[in-house]
Amino acid sequence: MAVLIKGKDLSTKIVEKIRHEVLNYDKKPTLVVIIVGNNPASQIYVSKKKHTAELTGFNSRVIELEESISQKDLEKQIEILNQDKNVNGILVQIPLPKHINTYNIIEKILPEKDVDGFHPINIGRLAIGLKPYAVSCTPQGIIKLLEENNIEIEGKHAVIIGRSNIVGKPLSYLLLNRNATVTVCHSKTKNLSDVCSQADILVAAVGIPKFVKSEWVKEGAIVIDVGINRMENNKLIGDIDFEEVEKKAGYITPVPGGVGPMTIAMLLSNTLELFKLQNKLEA
Numbered sequence: 387m388a389v390l391i392k393g394k395d396l397s398t399k400i401v402e403k404i405r406h407e408v409l410n411y412d413k414k415p416t417l418v419v420i421i422v423g424n425n426p427a428s429q430i431y432v433s434k435k436k437h438t439a440e441l442t443g444f445n446s447r448v449i450e451l452e453e454s455i456s457q458k459d460l461e462k463q464i465e466i467l468n469q470d471k472n473v474n475g476i477l478v479q480i481p482l483p484k485h486i487n488t489y490n491i492i493e494k495i496l497p498e499k500d501v502d503g504f505h506p507i508n509i510g511r512l513a514i515g516l517k518p519y520a521v522s523c524t525p526q527g528i529i530k531l532l533e534e535n536n537i538e539i540e541g542k543h544a545v546i547i548g549r550s551n552i553v554g555k556p557l558s559y560l561l562l563n564r565n566a567t568v569t570v571c572h573s574k575t576k577n578l579s580d581v582c583s584q585a586d587i588l589v590a591a592v593g594i595p596k597f598v599k600s601e602w603v604k605e606g607a608i609v610i611d612v613g614i615n616r617m618e619n620n621k622l623i624g625d626i627d628f629e630e631v632e633k634k635a636g637y638i639t640p641v642p643g644g645v646g647p648m649t650i651a652m653l654l655s656n657t658l659e660l661f662k663l664q665n666k667l668e669a
Contacts, residue, residue: 527648
């Protein structure tokens with residue numbers, strides 16, 4: 387039976403450490419989240435981010451904009467926040483409405499205020515092994531979970547299912563920078579189950595419930611489930627067939643309570659680091 391990697395426990399420790407550190411500063415870090423439209427899932431995520439930020443002692447603002455907002459007006463809003471010296475981190479909640487060019491919006495955020503770590507400069511620095519202003523939150527959270535559980539990354543074969551700019555690609559850079567051998571799989575990968583069965587570390591980030599079956603998993607593998615899928619009965623399940631894979635894996639993250647809480651913890655950690663950078667405080 388696999389050892390559970392509980393992100394909820396580690397995220398609580400990280401948030402508490404941040405809260406204590408913030409008490410030492412005269413100013414508070416300020417995080418601003420922009421949400422466009424009325425996507426229910428986005429509203430839930432933004433509410434959680436705001437609540438946790440406030441518990442940590444941050445100033446937290448949510449700017450709610452109409453779904454019909456133009457690209458130009460949204461970019462103007464970001465520019466105002468870029469120029470505001472009291473704003474340390476800017477996050478635009480994704481997905482955006484179809485008429486908005488998401489890449490242009492992300493690129494509009496100053497790299498040193500890009501708390502999500504999605505700006506091309508931050509991703510580019512990560513890709514070539516330089517320190518970004520901020521590292522993408524979910525991939526960074528996964529690395530923290532592995533490190534906290536003393537799971538060695540160097541020399542291991544890591545297989546990532548999913549090549550998104552939010553999880554798959556930045557995680558591949560983080561693992562490569564720690565000397566793992568990395569395979570990134572996607573919808574065009576042939577013999578996917580065979581590739582997965584070679585993984586020492588298997589990460590599923592595809593958004594398909596119970597996509598990864600037990601026979602895809604090597605005995606004793608570390609299995610990280612990034613998926614959060616809400617079923618008709620309102621139950622949350624991951625991309626891994628948890629009940630079966632748990633019997634075979636060495637370590638596994640649950641859903642909920644695994645990777646999810648770490649994403650918010652890393653968001654707050656990034657905000658604090660950007661605050662210290664902008665205020666020339668000791669990192």
